[in-house]
Amino acid sequence: xxxxxxxxxxxxxxxxxxxxxxxxxxxxxxxxxxxxxxxxxxxxxxxxxxxxxxxxxxxxxxxxxxxxxxxxxxxxxxxxxxxxxxxxxxxxxxxxxxxxxxxxxxxxxxxxxx
Amino acid sequence: xxxxxxxxxxxxxxxxxxxxxxxxxxxxxxxxxxxxxxxxxxxxxxxxxxxxxxxxxxxxxxxxxxxxxxxxxxxxxxxxxxxxxxxxxxxxxxxxxxxxxxxxxxxxxxxxxxxxxxxx
Numbered sequence: 001x002x003x004x005x006x007x008x009x010x011x012x013x014x015x016x017x018x019x020x021x022x023x024x025x026x027x028x029x030x031x032x033x034x035x036x037x038x039x040x041x042x043x044x045x046x047x048x049x050x051x052x053x054x055x056x057x058x059x060x061x062x063x064x065x066x067x068x069x070x071x072x073x074x075x076x077x078x079x080x081x082x083x084x085x086x087x088x089x090x091x092x093x094x095x096x097x098x099x100x101x102x103x104x105x106x107x108x109x110x111x112x113x114x
Numbered sequence: 115x116x117x118x119x120x121x122x123x124x125x126x127x128x129x130x131x132x133x134x135x136x137x138x139x140x141x142x143x144x145x146x147x148x149x150x151x152x153x154x155x156x157x158x159x160x161x162x163x164x165x166x167x168x169x170x171x172x173x174x175x176x177x178x179x180x181x182x183x184x185x186x187x188x189x190x191x192x193x194x195x196x197x198x199x200x201x202x203x204x205x206x207x208x209x210x211x212x213x214x215x216x217x218x219x220x221x222x223x224x225x226x227x228x229x230x231x232x233x234x
Contacts, residue, residue, distance in 0.1 A: 031220075044225045
């Protein structure tokens with residue numbers, strides 16, 4: 001069983017819809033939870049990260065972490081065609097020296113239809 | 115500010131050959147991590163280098179190796195290539211600090227565009 005599970009989709013929704021992306025994980029030691037977006041032929045870029053449980057909002061994006069359930073979510077409001085990409089969840093611990101090793105989900109391919 | 119650069123962008127090799135990929139981190143970043151991305155396994159951590167030392171390693175065979183130079187540039191090498199090594203190899207750089215008092219915090223990893231390796 002993988003440490004981080006993410007439904008690979010693909011997921012296709014109409015423009016303006018609310019999108020919900022989710023990941024579950026098994027390692028309770030994870031401290032930081034990230035969402036990356038990856039366009040075709042590009043490297044992943046960080047959308048947002050959260051530390052421990054709770055919500056974090058950035059514009060149309062909201063990240064939620066529920067450590068008790070080992071479950072994280074990313075919500076995209078008022079989705080736009082430019083949001084079409086692969087969304088990857090990632091998690092890590094960070095040592096006191098700053099070392100980190102990102103563990104990624106499989107990625108969900110999202111298409112927003114105009 | 116220039117981003118993470120990786121060379122070459124595309125590479126075609128045959129089984130049994132070896133390959134060296136290069137990564138130049140963002141100026142001022144001292145940590146470089148390497149990841150392999152395949153459709154089947156997704157993004158998997160290979161190793162991390164900081165101050166020319168490998169301080170973190172993923173679950174890959176010894177055919178995968180790397181090094182970091184004094185200017186923080188990094189190379190990874192794959193020897194005796196196999197068909198299954200075909201993948202997008204991503205490099206990420208980050209600022210990091212040693213011995214943070216009171217614990218540590220996450221520093222964003224900035225990814226390069228990757229090197230697409232095809233093994234025939």
